[in-house]
Amino acid sequence: MAALTLPLPAPMAARRRATAEPVLVRWLLIGVALAFLALFLLAPLAAVFTQAFRKGFQAYIAALTEPDALTAIRLTLLVAVIAVPANLVFGVSAAWAIAKFNFRGKAVLITLIDLPFAVSPVIAGLIYVLIFGLQGWLGPWLRDHDIQIIFAVPGIVLATIFVTFPFVARELIPLMQAQGKEEEEAARVLGASGWQIFWRVTLPNVKWGLLYGVILCNARAMGEFGAVSVVSGHVRGLTNTMPLHVEILYNEYNFAAAFAVASLLALLALVTLVLKSLVEWKARRQQGEVAVEFSGEQQS
Amino acid sequence: MSAAFLKTATLTWGAFWSTVSAPRVLASLRLSFGASFVAAVVNAVFGLLVAWVLVRYRFPGQRVVDALVDLPFALPTAVAGIALTAVYAGNGWIGSQLEPLGIKVAFTPLGVIVALIFIGLPFVVRTVQPVLEELEPELEEAAATLGANRLQTFTRVIFPAVGPALLTGFTLAFARAVGEYGSVIFIAGNMPMVSEIAPLLIITKLEQYDYTGATAIAVVMLVISFALLLLINLLQWWSGRRVGM
Numbered sequence: 001m002a003a004l005t006l007p008l009p010a011p012m013a014a015r016r017r018a019t020a021e022p023v024l025v026r027w028l029l030i031g032v033a034l035a036f037l038a039l040f041l042l043a044p045l046a047a048v049f050t051q052a053f054r055k056g057f058q059a060y061i062a063a064l065t066e067p068d069a070l071t072a073i074r075l076t077l078l079v080a081v082i083a084v085p086a087n088l089v090f091g092v093s094a095a096w097a098i099a100k101f102n103f104r105g106k107a108v109l110i111t112l113i114d115l116p117f118a119v120s121p122v123i124a125g126l127i128y129v130l131i132f133g134l135q136g137w138l139g140p141w142l143r144d145h146d147i148q149i150i151f152a153v154p155g156i157v158l159a160t161i162f163v164t165f166p167f168v169a170r171e172l173i174p175l176m177q178a179q180g181k182e183e184e185e186a187a188r189v190l191g192a193s194g195w196q197i198f199w200r201v202t203l204p205n206v207k208w209g210l211l212y213g214v215i216l217c218n219a220r221a222m223g224e225f226g227a228v229s230v231v232s233g234h235v236r237g238l239t240n241t242m243p244l245h246v247e248i249l250y251n252e253y254n255f256a257a258a259f260a261v262a263s264l265l266a267l268l269a270l271v272t273l274v275l276k277s278l279v280e281w282k283a284r285r286q287q288g289e290v291a292v293e294f295s296g297e298q299q300s
Numbered sequence: 301m302s303a304a305f306l307k308t309a310t311l312t313w314g315a316f317w318s319t320v321s322a323p324r325v326l327a328s329l330r331l332s333f334g335a336s337f338v339a340a341v342v343n344a345v346f347g348l349l350v351a352w353v354l355v356r357y358r359f360p361g362q363r364v365v366d367a368l369v370d371l372p373f374a375l376p377t378a379v380a381g382i383a384l385t386a387v388y389a390g391n392g393w394i395g396s397q398l399e400p401l402g403i404k405v406a407f408t409p410l411g412v413i414v415a416l417i418f419i420g421l422p423f424v425v426r427t428v429q430p431v432l433e434e435l436e437p438e439l440e441e442a443a444a445t446l447g448a449n450r451l452q453t454f455t456r457v458i459f460p461a462v463g464p465a466l467l468t469g470f471t472l473a474f475a476r477a478v479g480e481y482g483s484v485i486f487i488a489g490n491m492p493m494v495s496e497i498a499p500l501l502i503i504t505k506l507e508q509y510d511y512t513g514a515t516a517i518a519v520v521m522l523v524i525s526f527a528l529l530l531l532i533n534l535l536q537w538w539s540g541r542r543v544g545m
Contacts, residue, residue: 019440021450026357033353034365036346040418041371043393044383051386118525120479122499123518126506135511216373223376225482230503243378243482250382250486259386262379269374276374277367 048266051259063249063257064264071238072245072261075153076222079241083160083221088214091168096202098169099176100184113169116162124162125230128155151233156241159227164217171213175206208283212276219272223265319516324492325501329517331409332498333524336477339416344470347424348462354425355432369426372419377482384415385487407489412497415483420473427469431462464536471532478525 021029053060063069094113098106116124130136132149142149149155183205187197203210225243232239240248242265249258319325353359354366372380388395388405395405405411435458443453481499488495498521505514 019437019444019453025450029349030353030357030359033346033350037350037365037368039394040414040421041368043387044380044418045371045375047383047386047393048379051383118475118529120481120499120518120521122481122502123479123522126502126514126518129506130511130515133511219374219376223374223379225376225378226479226499229481230506243376246378246382247486255386258382262376262382265376265379266383269371269376269379272374273367273370276370277363 045266048259048263051255052263054259055256059256060260060263063260066257068240069245069257069261072240072242073264075156075240076242078153079157079160080218080221082157083164084214084218086161087164087168087217088210090165091172091213091217092210094169095172095176096198098173099179100181100202110173113166113173116165121163121224121226122230125159125227128159128162128227128231132158150231151235152239155231156228156239159231160221160224163224163227164220167217167220168210168213171209171216172206175209176202179205208279208286212279212283215272215275215279219269222268315512316516319513320520324496325498325517327493328496328498328501329520329524331412331495332478332521333528335409335412335416335497336474336480339413339420339477340470340474342413342417343420343424343473344466347421347469347473348428348466350421351425351428351432355429370422372422377419377480378486380418381415381483381486384418384483385411388414388487406487407491407495409488409495411487411489412484412495415487416477416480419480419483420477423472423476424466424469427465427472428462431465435461464539467532467536467539471529475525475529478521 020026064073094109097103098110129150131138132142132155133139134143134150136150147154149158183201184197187201192200222241223243224241225247228241229244229247232241232244234240234244234248242261246258246262246265249255249261350369354362354369385406386392388398388411390396390399390404390406392406398405403410405414439457439461440453443457448456479499481497481503484497485500488497488500490496490500498517502514502517505511505517
């Protein structure tokens with residue numbers, strides 16, 4: 001990259017570099033790539049908002065303030081409020097264990113963390129039905145104790161935790177592994193306790209990666225459809241999350257309302273993208289600073 | 301996981317086979333894996349192009365485009381599903397342009413492919429992009445010095461270097477596509493034997509309280525996916541060894 005910014009003598013700059021494409025090819029490639037993205041990414045995104053406002057602003061507000069929509073919004077927020085902190089704790093402890101310690105079955109644990117990404121969300125939901133459903137392993141016992149998990153809120157929360165589990169852990173593991181144990185060992189030598197090391201050394205070192213994982217985890221938790229659809233039972237106004245509410249409205253040919261609720265989720269996606277870019281930018285800058293400090297040390 | 305396998309074990313072999321070899325189930329499995337493969341191939345080609353354009357060129361709005369690539373990760377699949385349907389249906393922006401040409405996208409297997417392209421794209425771009433960024437310019441300069449033209453440099457020097465990452469991206473996009481549900485069911489039309497994907501059939505069976513039938517399909521999907529992933533990993537290992545030599 002640095003080579004590209006070197007000021008070239010005028011006749012050289014006019015001529016094409018041997019390691020660059022002709023201008024025409026370059027713009028053709030950019031054009032094709034942008035057309036592809038417009039066709040597959042931008043068009044659907046724009047469609048959500050135009051469809052949502054097709055019947056006017058009043059209908060839009062009405063669709064969002066209708067009781068069933070409000071319950072769905074509340075339930076989605078509730079699920080995210082439980083699932084994201086839970087995976088924050090699980091993810092940090094799993095990453096911490098994997099990156100900082102050696103133990104038997106580590107490879108198995110790493111594979112298990114990836115499992116929710118590899119399995120279809122529908123199958124993830126199915127597994128919960130097989131375990132907690134009425135005909136499932138724990139079904140009879142749960143029924144006797146009057147606990148309902150499947151077709152109720154706990155099932156939705158559990159399924160969401162399952163599908164969003166990898167986000168935080170996967171983000172942190174490579175980061176923590178790259179940072180190694182030296183700083184923790186130094187803190188230990190200086191007399192810090194386990195918790196102090198964690199709060200003062202480990203956590204600040206991974207904060208951007210952690211935030212990144214949490215943002216993605218939250219987006220998926222609020223938007224999960226397949227797994228939640230299997231375990232929720234679609235009880236309107238009771239176990240419907242926002243994505244499920246969108247589906248119901250859509251299948252009732254109530255398109256404007258479906259897109260109105262969908263536009264909220266699309267807005268969430270846009271906020272997620274902006275936050276994500278910000279975090280990436282911050283993390284890169286921090287890395288850059290560390291690199292500069294490092295090279296400065298070497299030079300002196 | 302083990303619950304799924306144990307549940308299938310309660311079926312006799314004959315019952316399992318008759319569930320899985322029913323024409324409707326076979327058709328849905330063929331569609332799920334076939335459409336996922338086509339979508340992953342399209343994504344490999346265009347994902348590489350997008351990654352290339354983002355890494356190598358500078359153009360206005362680049363950072364926005366770069367952020368937008370992650371949209372399929374951030375947008376809930378149900379929203380993506382209804383939005384794609386609105387765009388590609390006969391009265392949609394793009395669907396209405398394709399209709400006179402005799403191309404129907406929504407409510408056909410083509411629609412399934414379109415949805416799977418949408419959700420798989422970032423996997424390819426985000427695995428190829430860092431490798432392209434790390435690529436040493438010296439290699440290309442050496443190729444140019446030795447008289448290679450740009451196309452030769454690309455096919456002989458750049459492509460082999462990003463090949464493994466591209467294959468990984470392809471695998472991730474494919475694996476995600478096979479299991480995808482939310483974005484597909486709206487645009488597919490879900491006609492049995494034609495545009496019904498396997499995950500939907502699992503849900504249909506569940507709604508009929510046919511738990512063992514649903515589990516049998518799930519197990520077949522898991523086994524095929526696992527076998528394919530193993531195959532691709534072997535391929536990767538083999539190509540890695542060849543490059544190493």
